[in-house]
Amino acid sequence: xxxxxxxxxxxxxxxxxxxxxxxxxxxxxxxxxxxxxxxxxxxxxxxxxxxxxxxxxxxxxxxxxxxxxxxxxxxxxxxxxxxxxxxxxxxxxxxxxxxxxxxxxxxxxxxxxxxxxxxxxxxxxxxxxxxxxxxxxxxxxxxxxxxxxxxxxxxxxxxxxxxxxxxxxxxxxxxxxxxxxxxxxxxxxxxxxxxxxxxxxxxxxxxxxxxxxxxxxxxxxxxxxxxxxxxxxxxxxxxxxxxxxxxxxxxxxxxxxxxxxxxxxxxxxxxxxxxxxxxxxxxxxxxxxxxxxxxxxxxxxxxxxx
Amino acid sequence: xxxxxxxxxxxxxxxxxxxxxxxxxxxxxxxxxxxxxxxxxxxxxxxxxxxxxxxxxxxxxxxxxxxxxxxxxxxxxxxxxxxxxxxxxxxxxxxxxxxxxxxxxxxxxxxxxxxxxxxxxxxxxxxxxxxxxxxxxxxxxxxxxxxxxxxxxxxxxxxxxxxxx
Numbered sequence: 001x002x003x004x005x006x007x008x009x010x011x012x013x014x015x016x017x018x019x020x021x022x023x024x025x026x027x028x029x030x031x032x033x034x035x036x037x038x039x040x041x042x043x044x045x046x047x048x049x050x051x052x053x054x055x056x057x058x059x060x061x062x063x064x065x066x067x068x069x070x071x072x073x074x075x076x077x078x079x080x081x082x083x084x085x086x087x088x089x090x091x092x093x094x095x096x097x098x099x100x101x102x103x104x105x106x107x108x109x110x111x112x113x114x115x116x117x118x119x120x121x122x123x124x125x126x127x128x129x130x131x132x133x134x135x136x137x138x139x140x141x142x143x144x145x146x147x148x149x150x151x152x153x154x155x156x157x158x159x160x161x162x163x164x165x166x167x168x169x170x171x172x173x174x175x176x177x178x179x180x181x182x183x184x185x186x187x188x189x190x191x192x193x194x195x196x197x198x199x200x201x202x203x204x205x206x207x208x209x210x211x212x213x214x215x216x217x218x219x220x221x222x223x224x225x226x227x228x229x230x231x232x233x234x235x236x237x238x239x240x241x242x243x244x245x246x247x248x249x250x251x252x253x254x255x256x257x258x259x260x261x262x263x264x265x266x267x268x269x270x271x272x273x274x275x276x277x278x279x280x281x282x283x284x285x286x287x288x289x290x291x292x293x294x295x296x297x298x299x300x301x302x303x304x305x306x
Numbered sequence: 307x308x309x310x311x312x313x314x315x316x317x318x319x320x321x322x323x324x325x326x327x328x329x330x331x332x333x334x335x336x337x338x339x340x341x342x343x344x345x346x347x348x349x350x351x352x353x354x355x356x357x358x359x360x361x362x363x364x365x366x367x368x369x370x371x372x373x374x375x376x377x378x379x380x381x382x383x384x385x386x387x388x389x390x391x392x393x394x395x396x397x398x399x400x401x402x403x404x405x406x407x408x409x410x411x412x413x414x415x416x417x418x419x420x421x422x423x424x425x426x427x428x429x430x431x432x433x434x435x436x437x438x439x440x441x442x443x444x445x446x447x448x449x450x451x452x453x454x455x456x457x458x459x460x461x462x463x464x465x466x467x468x469x470x471x
Binding site for chain 2: 280283
């Protein structure tokens with residue numbers, strides 16, 4: 001079985017070009033010493049274009065001992081939240097770009113949230129995208145599941161999975177807060193919220209949908225006893241997966257105790273973070289990189305422990 | 307009862323009752339049996355907050371090696387063939403029990419044992435563990451005769467690399 005990383009980011013050349021043509025954030029600006037990324041409400045951050053070089057990144061996939069990596073849209077840029085007319089060229093550039101990446105890559109489709117387009121998504125799945133990536137904030141309650149119901153239905157109908165990823169952190173006091181603040185506060189809270197929301201509103205509406213939550217869903221599975229203590233549902237959902245991005249052996253082993261090894265998948269978040277050796281043994285490594293991603297990504301390889 | 311979520315970890319009697327009940331429902335486990343298995347083959351029937359249940363197919367010569375189940379207790383129903391269980395005895399030969407089809411046996415979390423299959427006919431067994439398996443201990447005798455324990459994930463035992471096809 002091929003070794004798979006379900007969670008990387010790579011801004012392909014057409015997207016870089018489209019971002020550099022913009023005059024409003026999100027945008028890329030060129031300075032004498034290189035490129036920089038400008039996001040709304042955040043100070044300009046230098047951008048290393050080498051991080052988004054497809055050949056270099058393909059070599060890293062191999063160096064990580066993997067065969068394929070799936071690129072997800074970088075939701076924290078906020079592209080999906082732009083008015084449809086502004087978002088559309090950027091989303092099209094992303095989709096055009098990821099389709100032309102080397103064989104080491106597949107990709108998750110991006111979905112504009114101003115005017116979600118289930119037919120457009122169906123076309124992208126026909127073109128070979130593996131599933132769709134939506135932000136945790138967009139799926140934080142009943143309205144989100146209503147609004148995106150047709151999108152989730154389009155995935156469900158085709159047996160294509162959903163990837164839930166943090167969206168933009170809310171405007172923060174960037175002068176005073178460390179760079180990791182949002183990743184440990186807003187991201188964690190939004191992923192936990194989306195995890196609970198999926199069990200309450202997502203699963204009943206989409207019984208067959210396979211879902212992967214990034215970053216161990218902010219460790220939401222560890223809230224299990226509290227969920228039960230407060231009268232929440234005590235269900236196990238074999239079609240919900242978690243990627244391990246930014247976590248190490250201790251957190252992964254703790255979540256593994258709650259959900260079992262069959263529901264964890266490798267997701268590195270490269271280039272933000274690299275692949276980590278979890279130190280949990282070859283069987284766990286093989287389950288996370290081979291067996292479980294095959295079950296998440298392809299309905300034809302289902303072997304579902306009930 | 308095996309499809310009903312329980313609100314507590316199971317004791318040995320409940321585990322025995324669970325594997326015994328599943329053993330009597332061959333429609334549930336027979337499709338998961340691998341009669342042609344060369345290595346032990348594992349299929350998970352249930353994993354919830356309190357119990358995990360496995361169907362294991364055994365071929366001649368399969369051997370778990372001595373192991374423990376950390377904090378989990380367990381019960382096994384042998385539904386086809388015969389299994390040999392050996393308990394580690396310090397300073398003496400292992401204590402051997404044979405479990406033929408129809409037998410149900412249990413073990414507490416403190417139990418260190420080894421299961422093997424030494425007959426020509428394949429064996430099939432239903433295993434339940436509560437709380438669900440997490441860490442396990444795998445034992446080997448070192449070159450100097452000392453007993454060594456290695457902490458492993460349950461995946462090492464029940465989702466081994468070899469079984470990934």
